[in-house]
Amino acid sequence: MQSCAAQAAGAGTAAFRFAAGDPSARTTDAASSSYDASRSYGNRSLLRADPLEQLRGRQVGAGRVPQVPRKACVQAILRVDREAADRDREDGSEKGAQRKRSSFSLQASSSLAMPSLDFPRSRSTSPVRQKTAQERVDDAVRKQAALMADIRIPPGAEMDGELLETAYERSGEVCAEYAKTFYLGTKLMTPERQRAIWAIYVWCRRTDELVDGPNASHITPAALDRWEQRLEDVFAGKPFDMLDAALTDTVRKFPVHIQPFRDMIDGMRMDLYKKRYETFEELYLYCYNVAGTVGLMSTPVMGIAPEYAEDEDAVREIYDDALALGIANQLTNILRDVGEDARRGRIYLPLEELSRFGVTEQDIFDGVVTDRWRSFMRWQLARARDYFAKAERGVMKLDRQSRWPVYASLVLYRQILDSIEKNDFDNFHKRAYVPKFKKLLSLPEAFVRSQLPHSSHGLKVASSSKVAE
Numbered sequence: 001m002q003s004c005a006a007q008a009a010g011a012g013t014a015a016f017r018f019a020a021g022d023p024s025a026r027t028t029d030a031a032s033s034s035y036d037a038s039r040s041y042g043n044r045s046l047l048r049a050d051p052l053e054q055l056r057g058r059q060v061g062a063g064r065v066p067q068v069p070r071k072a073c074v075q076a077i078l079r080v081d082r083e084a085a086d087r088d089r090e091d092g093s094e095k096g097a098q099r100k101r102s103s104f105s106l107q108a109s110s111s112l113a114m115p116s117l118d119f120p121r122s123r124s125t126s127p128v129r130q131k132t133a134q135e136r137v138d139d140a141v142r143k144q145a146a147l148m149a150d151i152r153i154p155p156g157a158e159m160d161g162e163l164l165e166t167a168y169e170r171s172g173e174v175c176a177e178y179a180k181t182f183y184l185g186t187k188l189m190t191p192e193r194q195r196a197i198w199a200i201y202v203w204c205r206r207t208d209e210l211v212d213g214p215n216a217s218h219i220t221p222a223a224l225d226r227w228e229q230r231l232e233d234v235f236a237g238k239p240f241d242m243l244d245a246a247l248t249d250t251v252r253k254f255p256v257h258i259q260p261f262r263d264m265i266d267g268m269r270m271d272l273y274k275k276r277y278e279t280f281e282e283l284y285l286y287c288y289n290v291a292g293t294v295g296l297m298s299t300p301v302m303g304i305a306p307e308y309a310e311d312e313d314a315v316r317e318i319y320d321d322a323l324a325l326g327i328a329n330q331l332t333n334i335l336r337d338v339g340e341d342a343r344r345g346r347i348y349l350p351l352e353e354l355s356r357f358g359v360t361e362q363d364i365f366d367g368v369v370t371d372r373w374r375s376f377m378r379w380q381l382a383r384a385r386d387y388f389a390k391a392e393r394g395v396m397k398l399d400r401q402s403r404w405p406v407y408a409s410l411v412l413y414r415q416i417l418d419s420i421e422k423n424d425f426d427n428f429h430k431r432a433y434v435p436k437f438k439k440l441l442s443l444p445e446a447f448v449r450s451q452l453p454h455s456s457h458g459l460k461v462a463s464s465s466k467v468a469e
């Protein structure tokens with residue numbers, strides 16, 4: 001899965017005050033002074049958090065919409081408050097470490113014994129047994145699936161239409177700038193859905209930037225707690241800034257549950273501490289937190305085909321499939337980026353599985369493609385494809401209008417696996433990618449297949465790969 005933000009610290013603050021309706025904060029300086037600061041990070045990773053500003057309690061009102069300089073806005077938002085981070089550290093909190101990314105990653109196992117959660121959870125004080133990974137994931141799926149049947153009573157007052165328009169427009173710009181292919185996919189959706197997906201994407205991107213952006217090393221569990229409080233405010237109808245306002249509007253219009261959002265923040269907590277994954281169960285939980293959650297967040301927006309929507313079990317199954325797509329995407333992302341991650345001292349492959357194939361951590365750092373590595377990779381690719389196959393079945397149960405964009409994104413991301421194979425499994429030095437012409441060619445094919453009746457699709461899926469045992 002495998003991003004809006006003000007470019008400099010000052011610009012971030014200005015953008016926030018701006019969004020909160022403070023015209024004095026309107027300054028083109030915000031955009032220009034921030035420019036240099038952003039350069040060192042290139043064009044991406046510009047999101048900043050301002051948890052302190054958030055705690056000061058400013059929130060978007062329904063007032064006039066200030067004319068925010070587009071550039072400042074596209075880059076707007078999260079500024080990590082160094083003071084706050086320093087204070088947290090003085091309080092004894094640990095400093096965050098760079099993580100593997102992902103803007104926003106099943107069944108791999110029905111027997112998911114709980115990986116002991118070896119990252120501190122700053123919120124939880126409960127002495128009761130920790131839930132297993134599967135229980136945690138099931139819990140979120142159940143909550144989200146149950147919401148489909150709910151009639152939601154929108155919290156808070158109606159939002160100002162002009163402000164909302166601007167907020168969605170900004171969300172689309174962020175999406176277009178940070179996730180071009182994904183943005184293209186959203187262009188295939190109905191306008192309402194498209195805007196909602198942008199709003200969700202932007203929240204995910206900002207969340208991810210907290211631990212993967214330029215200020216990542218200053219992020220502490222306390223900062224993530226503040227971000228989570230802000231999330232609660234979004235769902236309570238009290239957005240803090242423009243982009244939050246778009247999300248507040250989205251979660252009023254679509255039956256989206258807060259749990260997957262909370263879980264994604266948990267994934268960021270995990271990433272602050274974890275550099276190795278002992279078992280697939282541990283990795284699965286991580287993939288759920290950072291990408292499977294996106295499947296749960298987006299499905300209520302995509303909509304479920306009417307013939308399944310009333311059937312509780314079918315809805316539940318569709319959510320499992322949505323989750324599978326997130327997991328498949330994240331696994332693909334991990335397999336593609338093995339070399340890049342290793343250069344940052346990170347390994348997102350289960351150590352237990354590596355050792356089963358006779359591959360050591362050092363082999364990964366050395367980046368030598370051996371037969372053992374090829375066998376290991378073949379096995380990993382098969383598992384990722386199994387997740388894609390499960391997701392494929394779910395796509396066909398979505399609302400007809402949503403099938404094409406989702407299916408197209410599935411097909412495009414899955415092709416990365418083929419590319420890894422074509423590179424003879426050298427994911428240490430070669431980055432697997434799908435050439436543009438191939439991406440374009442996939443779109444009409446995805447359209448045709450996404451419109452086929454469900455049963456004919458199932459036949460094709462049944463012949464897909466099987467995880468090697």
Ligand SMILES: CC(C)=CCC/C(C)=C/CC/C(C)=C/CC/C(C)=C/COP(=O)(O)OP(=O)(O)O
Binds near residue numbers: 101102104295298406
């Ligand atoms: C299948 C059914 C029933 C519903 C669909 C539900 C959906 C839309 C699921 C998609 C989940 C998703 C998009 C997860 C994101 C996972 C991921 C690894 C994204 C990669 O993001 P980037 O890191 O920006 O990607 P690149 O590094 O490849 O640019």
